[in-house]
Amino acid sequence: AQTVTQSQPEMSVQEAETVTLSCTYDTSESDYYLFWYKQPPSRQMILVIRQEAYKQQNATENRFSVNFQKAAKSFSLKISDSQLGDAAMYFCAYRTTGTASKLTFGTGTRLQVTL
Amino acid sequence: DTGVSQDPRHKITKRGQNVTFRCDPISEHNRLYWYRQTLGQGPEFLTYFQNEAQLEKSRLLSDRFSAERPKGSFSTLEIQRTEQGDSAMYLCASSLGRQGGYEQYFGPGTRLTVT
Numbered sequence: 690a691q692t693v694t695q696s697q698p699e700m701s702v703q704e705a706e707t708v709t710l711s712c713t714y715d716t717s718e719s720d721y722y723l724f725w726y727k728q729p730p731s732r733q734m735i736l737v738i739r740q741e742a743y744k745q746q747n748a749t750e751n752r753f754s755v756n757f758q759k760a761a762k763s764f765s766l767k768i769s770d771s772q773l774g775d776a777a778m779y780f781c782a783y784r785t786t787g788t789a790s791k792l793t794f795g796t797g798t799r800l801q802v803t804l
Numbered sequence: 805d806t807g808v809s810q811d812p813r814h815k816i817t818k819r820g821q822n823v824t825f826r827c828d829p830i831s832e833h834n835r836l837y838w839y840r841q842t843l844g845q846g847p848e849f850l851t852y853f854q855n856e857a858q859l860e861k862s863r864l865l866s867d868r869f870s871a872e873r874p875k876g877s878f879s880t881l882e883i884q885r886t887e888q889g890d891s892a893m894y895l896c897a898s899s900l901g902r903q904g905g906y907e908q909y910f911g912p913g914t915r916l917t918v919t
Contacts, residue, residue, distance in 0.1 A: 693846075722906060733808075734847075734895070734910040780846050784906065790899070791837065791860065792908060794846030 691716045693783050695795035702771045710766045710798045712781030722784045725766045729777040776802045808911035810896050816917045824882045825914045829898030836879050839895040886918045
């Protein structure tokens with residue numbers, strides 16, 4: 690079974706600084722998708738960024754980028770120029786490419802952004 | 805497009821009562837997922853539908869839980885004889901499936917409290 694591990698329960702970053710959230714996963718599949726989701730307090734979960742395992746190039750979305758290390762099964766999220774609105778729970782998630790398209794989530798990292 | 809909606813947003817019930825939640829996916833999304841999220845944890849997969857067919861159920865979905873998606877539109881999740889351990893946030897998500905992409909769009913969730 691696939692597992693996703695987020696070893697940082699909480700992180701803090703100053704506004705305008707950069708922070709990296711860690712995620713590791715375990716799978717025997719060779720092709721899969723990885724995601725970072727953001728869940729603001731009392732608000733719904735939204736997709737931040739996704740990575741296809743067959744792509745070697747790291748995904749980027751504006752201030753968000755990932756460091757995908759397939760051999761190490763590592764998928765970290767870097768947030769640059771942090772903003773107060775980035776404060777949220779961040780979940781790393783895994784999905785196979787098969788028809789069973791459920792997401793497997795990590796336990797999350799709570800990100801605080803300070804002035 | 806109004807996004808995924810869930811009703812009710814909050815439900816308080818006494819142990820032993822039955823409860824039913826509703827999810828309205830984004831129109832024309834053929835896949836619909838139910839997840840459960842307890843405090844401090846990431847969402848855990850419960851079940852998913854492709855159109856009206858329930859294709860996968862997690863072992864978390866005991867026989868007290870039943871989900872339906874008549875006509876492949878909205879879905880309901882019923883919990884019979886609720887227990888205190890059922891207290892959680894129940895999340896619904898929908899997607900277009902492989903052809904239309906693979907992003908799952910989440911609803912705001914229904915928070916269940918069993919007293």
